[in-house]
Amino acid sequence: SHFLRLIILQYSCPSNSQPSPHSPLAVISTEANMQLCVCLSACRSNEWFCPLSATLGSLEFSLLYEQESSSLHCSILKAKGLKPMDSNGLADPYIKLHLLPGASKSTKLRTKTLRNTRNPAWNETLTYHGLTDEDMQRKTLRLSVCDEDKFGHNEFIGETRVALKKLKVNQKKNFNVCLERVVPVGEICAPGSNCYEVEERGRILMSLMYSTQQNRLLVGVVRCVHLAAMDANGYSDPFVKIVLKPDMGKKAKCKTQIKKKTLNPEYNEEFSYDIKHSDLAKKQLDISVWDYDIGKSNDYIGGCQLGITAKGERLKHWYECLKNKDKKIERWHTLYNENHVNSD
Template sequence: MTDTMFGSGISQWVCPNDRQLTLRAKLHTGWSVHTFQSEKQRKSQALEQRELDVILNVIHRAEQLELIEQHRIGRLIERLENMRRSAVGNGRSQCLLCGESLGLLGTPSVLCLDCHKKVCTKCGIETACSQKRAQWLCKICSEQREVWKRSGAWFYKALPKHIRPVKDPLSDIRRPVIEREEQPVVRSLPVIYTWAHSKATLGTLDFSLLYDQENNALHCTINKAKGLKPMDHNGLSDPYVKLHLLPGASKANKLRTKTLRNTLNPVWNETLTYYGITDEDMVRKTLRISVCDEDKFRHNEFIGETRIPLKKLKPNQTKNFYNCLEKQLPIDKTDDKSLEERGRIMISLKYSSQKCGLVVGIIRCAHLAAMDANGFSDPYVKTYLKPDENKKSKHKTAVKKKTLNPEFNEEFFYEIKYTELSKKTLEVTVWDYDIGKSNDFIGGVSLGINANGERLKHWFDCLKNKDKKIERWHTLTNELPGSGFND
């Protein structure tokens, strides 16, 4: 057999023939001149211990990274399996995930592109595609695509080796179990995956409360929310926060923040204030804070709520809260009707020695009763100083449109001697203005020597402190003795 030559010039390399290869094999000299090494050469080229340690460390670190990667893939697969176990519907007449009834009389449904099961729009995710028509995936199939992508299964065409976390029902310690494709799956006891129903996944709300005792005000600062439940088909929400005082939740004591679009972690940093809050309210009332999702073309959707008894607050001390949102709780309809109010009014009194008269200030009203069909009122206030023989003591504020918490800041002057003031009674009434028909009476309050409680104390404080403005909140009543309710 002739030798085969490779290369050119002085760097030519000759491939040995069969005879030469047999001879070199017997002499243990290698298969070519380039592989032949003497024992001395081998020893001179041996790796040092330091180099061996570096190589072993690299191998050990690679094994650790591989183990971490197997744990990560195992957690992804465990999450997907939990979602599958939590499905409660049949995918035809019910939503596959949450089990809500579908159809004309039920919740609108969409068809999953992968599993061809029906889900409601809350449990479906609209995918982006080049076609004009929308394509939907259920959250299980969307999660499966995510696992397929993040585990590298799209490249290997199968799930790689992974370690599934298993919960020990006895010791409650999570231990890894190595799982291969051909081995049976080692699982713990079934864990209900309540991603759509659990208290924790409704989200958390960060807020603070401050009771200003001097000004009878409750300041509610809504800071932010985190991890809210997605309510829209894009997997996001348009959240806002609304407040109510219980008992007696109505539009009269409703406050709300602005709406933030397309977010599950909104930051509001808004302060909402209730005026006319008394120490009695702080004992018996509860603040209800609700987080809702705003929808333009249908009713707003409830996400979660939390309730704070106001008796937990200390006057003039800010208290911070970081509460998990809960499902909507029923409102007790059996509240004591004797506590039902028509609203409150803030009045200031001052006897002016310089002008020789009484200055009555109508500052604002709060939580008025709604008298119109739209759930609001158009309130204004009238005052009388009685007895009024000449019927000239009537004063009236401007009308505030469509509000239950009007702010007037108007003052009226009654020219009267100080010695005669103790014989007078100040009657204040609040009315709802209507066009084309008689105005509706909302409530009233009477201040004078014949009054009692806070109304009598307010009148006495005015008499004892000349030239000093005294401000007080008063509760409006359905009846005002000695006055006619025809406007």
């Protein structure tokens, strides 16, 4: 059933605010500064008032994208008037963040749980590392409010979603929104696209530099963040493998050290390939991250390829390396669960 309860109320709206074109708040009539509005469950615009008694509650938070560090800071402030979920008329709420599209647990973050309250104040900042400008144009942040149950049956209270392309670089944006039950998937997917075509498995920070003095390509594996957990303990034992191909022989394969029990390993290792600069345009660098397992096959976490045939940030990184000799260029890349090769 798609029935929506309509709540009609009259109030004075801020003169400088306008409803979003996607907002469930529709203006029916205007008389001076007074507007008669219809509220469909919740308001999505952070400028508009929603009656808490008619909704699932409201959520205050702020978002800041720092371009230089490729970081998205999500400051979860507080919620008000949350729907009571427990027999005592209260709730044990926490916030869960999820970057969409992306079906992996590696893109999920969460706050602490606050007990016995419908008006929690978290004042907690959660950070996504390794987000590129390309990600900011196509990703949506989902913020879900849930009630923690001591028996493990956590219950969903409500959510809101923010298209990251609405954020301005290096400028904090504040939100005060009413929660919705579920935002239809169609509202966050580009027309004709599949939101879950490929699963994201984390991010990797790589550096490239062609040294004219050494006639070598220098490849740096700096660190990974938000890797998918492959072990029962909720972690992985990751290492990175890089292969320059084709026609580079055994010297083409390099591996980093193994980092134990972490989803955010730091390597800071550098590898070199003897190669003419003119030959680089014909090459491709395969990057793969693996979970080390003793006595059995290593588990593939995710990978990506850099080269002239790549796209987006992966192509741009390779092109900038070719164009700017003797200059180290660092870029974040998304790891996907496709096109993996053998870990040996």
